[in-house]
Amino acid sequence: MFPLYDENQTRITPYLTYGLIGMNILVFLHEYSLSNEQLELFFKLYAVVPRELTTNFAGEWTTLFTSQFLHGGWWHLISNMLFLWVFGNNIEDRLGHVKYLIFYLACGALAALCQWFIGMNSGIPSLGASGAISGVLGAYLIRFPQARIMSLVFLGFFVTTIRIPAMILIGIFFLQNVISGLASLQVAANMSVETGGVAYWAHIGGFVFGIILAPLFGLFRREY
Template sequence: MFPLYDENPTRITPYITYGLIGMNVLVFFHEISLPGTQLEQFLQLYAVVPRELTNNLGGEWTTLFTSQFLHGGWWHLISNMVFLWIFGNNIEDRLGHFKYIIFYLSCGALAALCQWIIGVNSGVPSLGASGAISGVLGAYIIRFPHARVMSLVFLGIFFTTIRVPALLLIGIFFIQNVISGLANLQAAANMSVETGGVAYWAHIGGFVFGVILGPVLGLFRRDDY
């Protein structure tokens, strides 16, 4: 099930959402233009490396923000940008441009810290917009609990579109990440070697902080500006 668009109209042009998508795409094209060694150095410099953050918070804190514009592959980028495109515009519409960018970057940074707490001595870079976008999803689900999203459903070699509740779509996303995050914790407890993978706890943390920060920044204010 892949979301295509939601059915909530917006009253403003979501310039920040468009800008964020553009920046993520441009940075990714820069990533894939780099040869292997330079790419590794680039990611070490701008992604969150938990061990480096632990040893030098004062010098590494900026990676909590720069890491939000890095991606590990085409599917990582495309899936994140689709979710941002669909759900970000309505949150930007309700918060306004300025508060929205503060909200987005704050959710992303706090999400990265959640992942850092799980493995403070890890040397595996943590990157991606998923934590910030999870914050957007958390805010969306409490602001538009009855919204529906047109989604693409694959049935073997065939596909169709159906309208599904946003609550169901985002709920599945959140539950999958909770289960995977708990499984990763159990695996880490039983293994002495360092493992990489999806930053599930960044997703969970971003979602929770989106639910918290959205109302604080005016998500439920009156509809007129």
């Protein structure tokens, strides 16, 4: 199930949403041009490495922001940018360009801290725009609970499009992350080695902080 577009009209051009998508694509193309050794060093410098953040927060705090523009593969990038494309424009329209950018980056940084809190001594890099985008989804849910999203649905060999209430689509996203996040804690508790995978707690944290912060940024009043 993949969102294609929403039914709400915006009154301003979402320049920042387009710009964020463009920056993520450009950074990923740079990643793609690197050798494995260079990419490993690139991630070490600009992704959040929890162990490094724990021991040297003053020198590593900028990675809470730079990590938001890194992605681990084509699918990671495409899925994130699709959600940002569909949901970001209306949140930018409601917050205004400047507040939207601050909100987006703040959600991403707080989401990264949530993931860091779960595994402070992990040496596995944490990266991606998912935490920031989860904040956008949280804001969208409380601002447009009755909206419907045109979505692409795969039914075996058949592909169709249906209009799904935003509350259901985003609710499924959140519940999946909560269930997977709790499962990941159980796995980690039963293992003596680090495990990689999806940063579920960054998704959850970003979503919750999006709900909390968006009204403070003026979600329920329009700015131009």
